[in-house]
Amino acid sequence: MFAVFKHARKAALAAVTAVSTLALVACDTLPTGSGPTINTSKPVPVALLVPRGSAQAGDALLAQSLENAARLAIADLNGVQIDLRIYDTAGNPQQAATAATTAINDGARVILGPVYAEAANAAGLAAAQRNVNVLAFSNNTAIAGGNVFILGPTFDNTARRLAGYAARQGKGNMVIVSGSDPAGQAGRVAIERAAAVTGANVAGAVSYELSQQGVINAIPTIRSSVGSSGAQSVFLTANTAGALPLLTQLMPEAGVDPAVTQYIGLTRWDIPSQTLSLPGVQGGWF
Known part of the structure; x- marks a missing residue:
């Protein structure tokens, strides 16, 4: 049985994967895939959507762990500066969609999260209207496709x-x-x-x-x-x-x-x- 302390490592791995993916695809010219142009000569605005504010026990810890892990992962990146901004979804699809829209209005070029499948799907639909990719921590492959990518264990x-x-x-x-x-x-x-x-x-x-x-x-x-x-x-x-x-x-x-x-x-x-x-x-x- 896995111990509780392993949770932070799991979150860190997911965040490192997400941010490393961003570093690999970021470029000064228009990429061949979907998503907006990313100029890495300046700090890249990245939104992290976390389930803080939900009624579920453990979501506050999960949200903080994901934020901490993302910041640690960003500190280890070479050649890419990340402007990380945190948005709370309360684990709710409607709030996740609103958070995604707000993040994009604030300039986000990539969205990390949310965690839960329905929230990730809702955020993906909202972000698709603005051609922004969502790298979700969900483990449900049914929501993958288009601008939504799954990073969690399936x-x-x-x-x-x-x-x-x-x-x-x-x-x-x-x-x-x-x-x-x-x-x-x-x-x-x-x-x-x-x-x-x-x-x-x-x-x-x-x-x-x-x-x-x-x-x-x-x-x-x-x-x-x-x-x-x-x-x-x-x-x-x-x-x-x-x-x-x-x-x-x-x-x-x-x-x-x-x-x-x-x-x-x-x-x-x-x-x-x-x-x-x-x-x-x-x-x-x-």
């Missing part, structure tokens, strides 16, 4: 790594537990694809509605699927801001013992750090 990459590891550890016979929302279903498909190429096996799949009652209603089905299939693991698409805390509380109570059935997560389980104390998260792979 569901497919994460699923392949974890499914392959599970197979090698003798935990490859798995039940997928996914939300009924687009992100949950995209995660389920990614896990199914990963199982097909890693030697893992999907023994069952259970979907739940995104509500407290929806999760509660799914618990007996999860328990039954694990028991009847002889599954060695459950692979969850939920995140800490959604159903994960309730699932990892109720599943052990229902008899899906994490000491016997390995819990695996497609998303980060260590933000906020309190999540690590949940019974089903302790010892989990993510």
